[in-house]
Amino acid sequence: MKLSFDLRALRYFLAVAEHGGFTRAAHELHVAQSAVSQTVASLESRLELRLFHRHERRISLTPEGELLLGHARELLGQAESIELAMREVHGLVKGEVRIGIPSMLGSYYFPPLLMGFKSRHPGIRLTVVEAGTRRLQRMIADGELDLGVVTDDVSTQGLERRHFLREEMVVCVPRDHRFAKRESVTAREVLGEPLVLFQDGYFHREFVDRLAVETGQQPQVAFQSNLIPLTKAIVRQGFGITTFLRRVVEEPDLAAVSFEPAAWLDLSFAWKHGAYLSRAEQTFVDFVLEHHASL
Known part of the structure; x- marks a missing residue:
């Protein structure tokens, strides 16, 4: 038989x-x-x-x-x-992915994606670097990183990229602030307030600097900090307001108010032009592109 x-x-x-x-x-x-x-x-x-x-x-x-x-x-x-x-x-079990992520995405967007990818491919080592967009671009160009997240509105000469996320930039204010009950505020109104901003080189700061150029109005910088919890605490206590991606402002004592007109940020994966993405790296990019819509 x-x-x-x-x-x-x-x-x-x-x-x-x-x-x-x-x-x-x-x-x-x-x-x-x-x-x-x-x-x-x-x-x-x-x-x-x-x-x-x-x-x-x-x-x-x-x-x-x-x-x-x-x-x-x-x-x-x-x-x-x-x-x-x-x-x-095929490089799906062993290997390493070195990726640079801005702090807002690293804290509020990527954790479930990183854990999901690690669960599916436990043998791949993930090295995550937090830095501003400009520094990430330099690290990719110098070969210190394989992949990085950059904004689509900055110069990416020498980089290849794949768009993966569009998020609204909003004004973050305490609940008792006069902006909190409004549907939208103008850039001029925001720049007229004391601001809590990231340091130079982060897309958060570049976004505000761009608003200043467009309006011809200098921002009133009350605090500078790259620490999101500290920035939120300062805003919560009424010492200034700031801008964040909308998903970052999901707390009972903070309000997210849209800009007028609405401001959107487009984000892409970037890697060195002409560089070969390993199977592990390509798999990570594909994984994020596949799963980002559900988050």
Whole structure:
């Protein structure tokens, strides 16, 4: 008798044997119980053997099932090793991704993406550097980073990029501020207030500097800090206002107010022009592009 083994059928058989029933096995496999039952029944039919004793409230392996159990574990272990080896060939298991991220994205956007990617590819080492957009560009050009996040409105000469995110820049004020109940405010109104700003080189600061150029009005800088929690604390206490990506201003005692007209920030992955992205790096970019819409 010539047999061919279906790895899926062996996985279902193994799950039933290890979990002591079809219902528990289906739950662990995230499939319908009927699919598990039918697959195991089909396996028994092909083998012309009974693998389980079906009791009223439980099941147990037959001697033939006990024999198959050891072989199934061995075959599935070999299949997993083969899959692992093939993934390693493509650089999906081993390797390193070095990426530079601005602080606002690093704190409020990328954590679930980084954890999700690490869960899917545990063997890939992720090195994350927080810095301003300008410094990230220099680090990419100097080969210190493979990938970085840059804004689309800055010069990216010598870089290739892929757009992945569009976010609204808003005014962040305390709830008792006169702007808090308004739907929008103008750039001139914002620049007339004491401001808490990032230092030069960050897109947050460049955004405000650009507003100053467009309006011909100098910003009133009350504080400079690259620390988001400190900036929020200063705003919360009424010592100044600031601008953030909208998702950063999601706290009960802070209000996010749109600019008039609305201000949008486009962000892209960037890497050195002509540089080869490793499979691990390309996989990371693809992962973020695939998942960003759901966050």
